[in-house]
Amino acid sequence: MILAPSTIDLFAFGEESLLDLVSGQASPFFAYDLGAARERFRRLRAALPQRVRLAYAVKSNPGLPLLETFSAEGAWFDCASAGEVSTVLAAGGTGAGMVFAGPAKSERDLQAALFAGARVQVDGIEDVARLHTLHEGAEPLPVSVRVNPAQGVSEVATIIGGGGPSAFGVDEEVVEEFLTEAARYERVRISGVQVFAASNELDAGRLLANHRTALRIARHVQAVLGRELDLVDLGGGLGVRYDVTQPSLDVRTLGAGLGRVLEENAWFTGELLLEPGRWLSAPTGVYCARVVRTKDSRGERFVMLEGGINHLLRPLMTGQPFPTLALRPGVGVIGSAGSGAAGGALVRTTLAGPLCTSLDRLGTGDLPADLRPGDVVVFGQAGAYAATQAMTHFLSHPAPEQVWVG
Ligand SMILES: Cc1ncc(COP(=O)(O)O)c(C=O)c1O
Structure with a gap:
C-alpha cells in the first residue's frame, strides 16, 4: 500500500x-530523518520575516545529530538544563545563540548557562538574586524576564501555560513590583522579555494573538524600566497534527502575520526570537x-x-x-x-x-x-x-x- x-x-x-x-x-x-529536519528548518526560516531568529527548543528532541543539523542551519537554541547546554555546545552551538529557561533552575543550571554565556530568562526574583551572586563580570548581566500573561491560548493547557495560574514566569499583574524589586540587584539587568503561553497550536491567528500580547507586555516593561529592551522572545507552541483530520499549521500565514505584528511594533528594534520545538522535530x-x-x-x-x-x-x-x-x-x-x-x-x-x-x-x-x-x-x-x-x-x-x- x-x-x-x-x-x-x-x-x-x-x-x-x-x-x-x-x-x-x-x-x-x-x-529520525535528518534531511527532513533540515527541510523543515529551511521551510520555517523562509516563511518568517528575516528579522525573526529561530531558537530550537532542545527539550522537544535533544538528539546530538539533530542539534548539529539545526546548528549548521544557523539556529539558536532554547535550553532548560545544564545537560541541554552541554549537548548544544557539543553540537557546535554557542552561548551567544542560546537562551536558558526553566521554572526551577538549580545552581548547576544557572552556572552552566552563565559559563556558556547564554541569555537567562528569569522566572522570579529568586533567579535574579542567585544570578546577582553568581555573576562575576564587570558589567551587569543582561537577562530576560519571563512574563505569564493574564490571558493566553493553549490546546494542551495541562502541558504549558495558557493564562491562569502557572509555575512559569512572573504573573503579568505583578510585573511592575517584580521590576522594582529586581532593580535592587545591580549586578543583574532586565533587558528582555519572554512570553510563551501556547502549546501545539495549529491556528496561526491564535499564535499571532499571543505574539501581539507578548509585544504589548514587552512595551509595558520597557516603559516601566525607562530603557530600551534588546530582546523579545515569543516562545514556541507551533503545532503539528497528530491526526489527518486536523489542519496543518500554515507557517506562511504565520510569517506574513508576524510581519504585520512587527510593523505595528516599530518601537522595538532589538532581537526577536521564536522558540519552536515540536514543529521542527x-x-x-x-x-x-x-x-x-x-x-x-x-x-x-x-x-x-x-x-x-x-x-x-x-x-x-x-x-x-x-x-x-x-x-x-x-x-x-x-x-x-x-x-x-x-x-x-x-x-x-x-x-x-x-x-x-x-x-x-x-x-x-x-x-x-x-x-x-x-x-x-x-x-x-x-x-x-x-x-x-x-x-x-x-x-x-x-x-x-x-x-x-x-
Ligand atoms: C521555554 C520554552 N520554549 C519553547 C518550548 C517549545 O515549545 P513547542 O515544542 O511547543 O514549540 C517550550 C516547551 O515546553 C518551552 O518551555
Whole structure:
C-alpha cells in the first residue's frame, strides 16, 4: 500500500524505507530523518520575516545529530538544563545563540548557562538574586524576564501555560513590583522579555494573538524600566497534527502575520526570537515496536507491543495518540489509525505496552483485524516529546535504539 500524500507529513519515512528500517533494526527503536529536519528548518526560516531568529527548543528532541543539523542551519537554541547546554555546545552551538529557561533552575543550571554565556530568562526574583551572586563580570548581566500573561491560548493547557495560574514566569499583574524589586540587584539587568503561553497550536491567528500580547507586555516593561529592551522572545507552541483530520499549521500565514505584528511594533528594534520545538522535530521521527501478542478481552481488542509508556508517554499525558501504521515486514503497510491510509478490515484496537500497569496504553484507534505477532506498529510525529519524555527506567526494559538517517 502506498501512503496517501496527505499522510506523508505524519511519518518521516515512506513505506520502502520503513520496511528497510524494520528489517535491519532490532525493535523497538526510534528513527529520525535528518534531511527532513533540515527541510523543515529551511521551510520555517523562509516563511518568517528575516528579522525573526529561530531558537530550537532542545527539550522537544535533544538528539546530538539533530542539534548539529539545526546548528549548521544557523539556529539558536532554547535550553532548560545544564545537560541541554552541554549537548548544544557539543553540537557546535554557542552561548551567544542560546537562551536558558526553566521554572526551577538549580545552581548547576544557572552556572552552566552563565559559563556558556547564554541569555537567562528569569522566572522570579529568586533567579535574579542567585544570578546577582553568581555573576562575576564587570558589567551587569543582561537577562530576560519571563512574563505569564493574564490571558493566553493553549490546546494542551495541562502541558504549558495558557493564562491562569502557572509555575512559569512572573504573573503579568505583578510585573511592575517584580521590576522594582529586581532593580535592587545591580549586578543583574532586565533587558528582555519572554512570553510563551501556547502549546501545539495549529491556528496561526491564535499564535499571532499571543505574539501581539507578548509585544504589548514587552512595551509595558520597557516603559516601566525607562530603557530600551534588546530582546523579545515569543516562545514556541507551533503545532503539528497528530491526526489527518486536523489542519496543518500554515507557517506562511504565520510569517506574513508576524510581519504585520512587527510593523505595528516599530518601537522595538532589538532581537526577536521564536522558540519552536515540536514543529521542527516531531515530523522528523517515527517509533517502531513489534507486536508481541493480541487479545480480546470482554469485547475489547488489545494489541501488546514490545514498548509502551517506557518509550512513549505523551498519549497517556495528553489523551492524544500518535498516528499509527501497521507494517508487515516483507509485505508493507497493512493499515493505519489516524493517518488516513486505508487497508483491509479495521477493528477498534487498544495498543498496550509491556509494563505491569494498566496505565501502559499508547492509544486506541482502528487497526487491521489481522494484526499479528511479528507485525510492527509505526508511530508517526514521534520526533518530538517522545524518546526523552518517557518513563525509560520503569521496569528496567532497555532504552530504545535511536537511528539517525541522512
Ligand atoms: C521555554 C520554552 N520554549 C519553547 C518550548 C517549545 O515549545 P513547542 O515544542 O511547543 O514549540 C517550550 C516547551 O515546553 C518551552 O518551555
